[in-house]
Amino acid sequence: MNNLSKRLSLIKENDLYRDCRYFCSSQAPKVNMEGKEVILLGSNNYLGLCDDARLKEAAIKAVNKYGVGAGGSRLTTGSYDLHRKLEEKIATFKGTENSLVFNTGYMANVGILSALCDRKWVIFCDKYNHASIIDGCLLSGAKLVRYKHCDMSDLERKIHIYKGKNNLIVTDGVFSMDGDVAPLKEIVKLAKRYEILTMVDDAHGVGVLGERGSGTAAYFGVSEHIDIQMGTLSKAIASVGGYIAGKKEVIDYFKNLSRSFIFSTGLPPASIAVSLKAIEIIEKDNKRRERLTVLSNWFKKELKLMGFNTTDTITPIIPVIIGDAKKANKLSENLLEEGIYIPAIRPPTVPKGTSRLRISLMATHTYEDLSYVLKVIKEQGRRLQIIEG
Ligand SMILES: *Cc1c(COP(=O)(O)O)cnc(C)c1O
Numbered sequence: 001m002n003n004l005s006k007r008l009s010l011i012k013e014n015d016l017y018r019d020c021r022y023f024c025s026s027q028a029p030k031v032n033m034e035g036k037e038v039i040l041l042g043s044n045n046y047l048g049l050c051d052d053a054r055l056k057e058a059a060i061k062a063v064n065k066y067g068v069g070a071g072g073s074r075l076t077t078g079s080y081d082l083h084r085k086l087e088e089k090i091a092t093f094k095g096t097e098n099s100l101v102f103n104t105g106y107m108a109n110v111g112i113l114s115a116l117c118d119r120k121w122v123i124f125c126d127k128y129n130h131a132s133i134i135d136g137c138l139l140s141g142a143k144l145v146r147y148k149h150c151d152m153s154d155l156e157r158k159i160h161i162y163k164g165k166n167n168l169i170v171t172d173g174v175f176s177m178d179g180d181v182a183p184l185k186e187i188v189k190l191a192k193r194y195e196i197l198t199m200v201d202d203a204h205g206v207g208v209l210g211e212r213g214s215g216t217a218a219y220f221g222v223s224e225h226i227d228i229q230m231g232t233l234s235k236a237i238a239s240v241g242g243y244i245a246g247k248k249e250v251i252d253y254f255k256n257l258s259r260s261f262i263f264s265t266g267l268p269p270a271s272i273a274v275s276l277k278a279i280e281i282i283e284k285d286n287k288r289r290e291r292l293t294v295l296s297n298w299f300k301k302e303l304k305l306m307g308f309n310t311t312d313t314i315t316p317i318i319p320v321i322i323g324d325a326k327k328a329n330k331l332s333e334n335l336l337e338e339g340i341y342i343p344a345i346r347p348p349t350v351p352k353g354t355s356r357l358r359i360s361l362m363a364t365h366t367y368e369d370l371s372y373v374l375k376v377i378k379e380q381g382r383r384l385q386i387i388e389g
Helices: 002-013 053-066 081-094 105-116 131-140 152-162 184-194 216-220 248-257 269-284 286-306 325-337 367-383
Strands: 030-033 036-040 098-102 121-126 143-147 166-172 197-201 228-232 242-246 317-323 355-360
Touching: 036 367, 053 269, 081 098, 081 242, 081 269, 098 105, 098 248, 105 131, 105 197, 105 228, 105 242, 105 248, 121 131, 121 152, 131 143, 131 166, 143 152, 152 184, 166 184, 184 197, 184 216, 242 248, 286 317, 286 367, 317 325, 325 355, 325 367
Parallel strands: 121 143, 121 166, 166 197, 197 228
Antiparallel strands: 030 036, 098 242, 228 242, 317 355
């Protein structure tokens, strides 16, 4: 085990060591973190639904009726009428014929890609795609061709060079660490021109973008042109799970061939009930989405005015790029001393030299708390010479 400690100390030396922080309250704009009340920025609970009374009640009702564990894998004894209802709900929400729920988004990506592709396939993959997509590509054994982030001329160039018999373009809808949005219209155009299948991972788009919050493809009006729409139930939807939505035959295929679907116990009924209720709320409640957009635009503008390096996005994900991992850590630590928790994101989650604070807002944040955060982040940014002044 000598090698383990060597690798660990190397990680520590490079300021890349990570450990869990523990909350003693629900995921909300303010949390009790290890005994201390802090303002939380960086959560994927975009719509603030993680502690919503209606969702808690849905979970409790499901526990009372169905108990706690699912008791089996989905194709044996682990499917409940709630699973079927949720899969129908997701299909309607996404405007597809059917859907299939996996236990996590990670498992959905790994299960979908490894069941669809094999050595004979070529997968064109945005450089900034989520790790679970990369792992799915690797597991499939397909040739993995990574194109420059959102760069359509690089994608087209690589299609010319590498295109094979079976091809897939896969992209995040909203990129998790940058908050920018994939150019889905252009991707669809290229896919049509070169007869390539398309897959979008909308983990961060669903609930946030598009009419009724149904995601990035809806935002661009290209839903019908995406062959495989994948997403998670763990972010804006405030529960747990991943899904694929598509044509009936596509869903049947993955139900029978995705190993991460087949060989794992189904999600507990309570989690399924929460997802079901959350989608109902999200479809109707435009106010939450609108408030989230207004808050995010204002917060981004203020950070820019202070001189922080951030990107223009239409999402609640606001990266504050620091560069150096040590400095990003230091800023995060200093903010914590002032009662603000924003985790520093470092390699391997983001490319080397782009360590950052990944700020993300919730619809339930208050102007008062966010103004305090802006004041402190300005002071600390100056103190660490990240911004001038
Ligand atoms: C979070 C995330 C996943 C994984 O989803 P989980 O439900 O957390 O396993 C997949 N893809 C992207 C883009 C994500 O951000």
